[in-house]
Amino acid sequence: KEKVEITKEQKALTKVIVEAYNRHQIPQDVAKKLLQDQYSVEENFLLLTEMATSQVQVIVEFTKSIPGFLSLDHEDQIALLKGSAVEAMFLRSAQVFSKKMPNGHNGILEERIRKSGISEEFITPMFNFYKSIIGLHMSLEEQALLTAITILTPDRPYVKDHQAVEKLQEPMLDVLRKVCVLQHPQEPQYFARLLGRLTELRTLTHYHAEMLTSWRMNDHKFTPLLCEIWDVQ
């Protein structure tokens, strides 16, 4: 049985990523807002665009804290952020959805999201993804490292220096693999399942623009930042 040892450097890297991830909480907790009141489809759409806009800004700050990111080619930095923003947003939503809440609140949250205005055809794939994330019972380290790994995906469109991105992503994958073995000793395939979620995440983001334009209302307005990041308007 291979003895898994996290080195000093890997501990330091994990600490930096987790601290940056903790700073990257969404300003006001969207789940609390959704549990407080029922909103109209228009209000829900506005809430989504507000949350997503602040989430993009928060993800930029998180990414800037990833060691080595700011030394990448500037255009590649933009390409990585643009290419991963939607995935990071759905990963974040799944993590918000997987938070244990007082009795029944998770059911209310699910109900509110189902009725938020998102069109029927996208509800099942979205909740399938959320439930698959819940089933993994990810630790905070795993969530933070998985988010960083998603952002540092070398094969995003327009990335020029793949190698430089791989050099940043590999140490994250190494330490995530070790963290998974240490935190889920009974599940030798846990790390593989975790990375499998990223494949499911890419299919979900495939529907993303349509999920927005098919929101059950007319005249969908987006912030300039979201027009940049989302392929809408």
Ligand SMILES: COc1ccc(-c2nc3ccccc3n2[C@H](C(=O)NC2CCCCC2)C2CCCCC2)c(OC)c1
């Ligand atoms: C593109 O279509 C959709 C549909 C649903 C969601 C979604 N899934 C959620 C799961 C847990 C809690 C919130 C959730 N949300 C919206 C939201 O506010 N998402 C935030 C985005 C930034 C990161 C934190 C979550 C809600 C849905 C209900 C109506 C108001 C917006 C979503 O989040 C990408 C995108």
